[in-house]
Amino acid sequence: MPDRDDRRRLAEGYRAFVGEAAAESPVYSALAAAVAEDGEVLDFLSGLPEGRRGPPLLFGALAYLGGVPADGAALRERILGDHxxxxxxxxxxxxxxxxxxxxxxxxxxxxxxxxxxxxxxxxTSAGLCLYPDRYSYDYDGRLVGARQPVHLRCATSGPVPVPDALPHVGARIGIDLNPLDVTDAGDLAWLRALVWPGPAQAERLQRLDAAAAVVAQDPPVLLTGDLVARLPDALALVPDGATPVVLHTAVLPYVGAAGRAAFVEQVRSLPVRWVAQEGAGMVPGTGKPHPGGWGPYFVLSLDGRPLAHTGPHGGRIDWLTPE
Ligand SMILES: C[S@@+](CC[C@H](N)C(=O)[O-])C[C@H]1O[C@@H](n2cnc3c(N)ncnc32)[C@H](O)[C@@H]1O
Structure with a gap:
């Protein structure tokens, strides 16, 4: 017998998503509104464990299995017919x-x-952020690097220190609970299914495919496991003479408060530089956390010091003027 409170909480979560997704994906916003009002769909979701019921996973799975449902009726049919x-x-x-x-x-x-x-x-997911030196950049007309298939436009405000040249990357090592392989058709299809339908979808899919081709040509070392457990193994792979840089973007909300605290303590104790791009407050000292750890902007930090606010999916960097 489905638990009414559980169903109510699920409906509230989907209702909250309606507003959160409205600008980026009107389609997902409308589908979330339909889910929130559909008792049978809510029953299906309440049969899944906590952490496996949210809109991005549901909509990603539907997109992966048969495309994005056109409306609430199509969504209902797909969920009940293909549960x-x-x-x-x-x-x-x-x-x-x-x-x-x-x-x-x-x-x-x-x-x-x-x-x-x-x-x-x-x-690291599939490792696409391990190749910053293989992409080219345009910061409000200030170009960095020779033009590449992955060409990243970024709006700026404040004194962003746009570099004259790309960094030299000597080693690329990724850690993930479940590293994805861009050369595996199923993994690539899943990555594509996670791109929300909306105004930016076509550009994001084109960028994903181009970046996946870069990764496939020269794959990184990918270690499977928890970030705290595998960090020592990753450090052991750093070549002599290279500067180890631990970096992460859009990861810490998944880790939980205890895991975050353990990770922060670990990374601070290591002889590494530490670059983070996360929701406010996920790295201590980078602001007040937003619900769920996400929020409308990310905070870029170096060695725990906040430097800029950034667009959660890229495209924007607002440098914080030093006090
Ligand atoms: C939203 S993706 C971000 C991927 C990439 N950093 C980016 O910004 O494009 C978050 C990734 O963190 C991984 N992850 C979550 N918890 C983790 C943990 N405890 N240890 C290692 N990886 C974890 C997930 O499997 C997922 O691939």
Missing amino acids: DRLRTTMLQRTTQTNEAARCAALLPVLAAIGGPLALIEVG
Whole structure:
């Protein structure tokens, strides 16, 4: 017998998503509103474990299995008619959205660190953010790097230290609970399914495919496991003479408060530089956390010191003027 409170909480979560997704994906906003009013769909969701019921995972799984439903009626039909496959996908997969555009915010910081750099990205997904030196950039008309298939445009405000040259990356090491392989058709299809339908979708898919081709040509070292457990193994792979840089973007809200505290303590104790691009407050001292750890902007920080606010999916960097 479905629990009414559980169903009510689920409906509230989907209702909250209606506003959160409205600008980026009117389609997902409308689908979330339909889910919130559909008792049978809510019953399906309440049969899934906590953490496996949210809109991005549900909509990603539907997109992966048969495309984005056109409206609430099509969504209902798909969920009720295909619930076993949908359930399996929602249990097997997680939201691992990998956005190369986030490198435009990382670049000014990475370029200012003496290289060669050994990048260790925790929560790397498929590793697309381990290649900041293989992409080209346009910061409000200030160009960095020879034009590449992955060309990242980034609006700026404040004294962004746009570099003259790309950094030298000597090693690329990623850690993830479930590293994705861009050369695996299923993994690439899942990454594509996680890109929300909306005004930016076509550009994001084109960028994803181009970045996946870069990764496929020269794959990184990918370590499977928890970021705290595997960080020592990653450090052991850093070549002599390289500067180890631990970096992460859009990862810490998934880790939980205890895991975050353990990770922060660990990274602070290590002889590494630390570049983070996360929701406010996920790294201590970077602001007050927003609900769920996300919020309308990310905070870029170096060694725990906040430097800029950035667009969650890239495309914007607002440098914080030093006090
Ligand atoms: C939203 S994706 C971000 C991917 C990439 N950093 C980016 O910005 O494009 C978050 C990633 O963190 C990984 N992750 C979550 N918790 C983790 C943990 N405890 N240890 C390692 N990876 C984790 C997930 O599997 C997922 O691939």
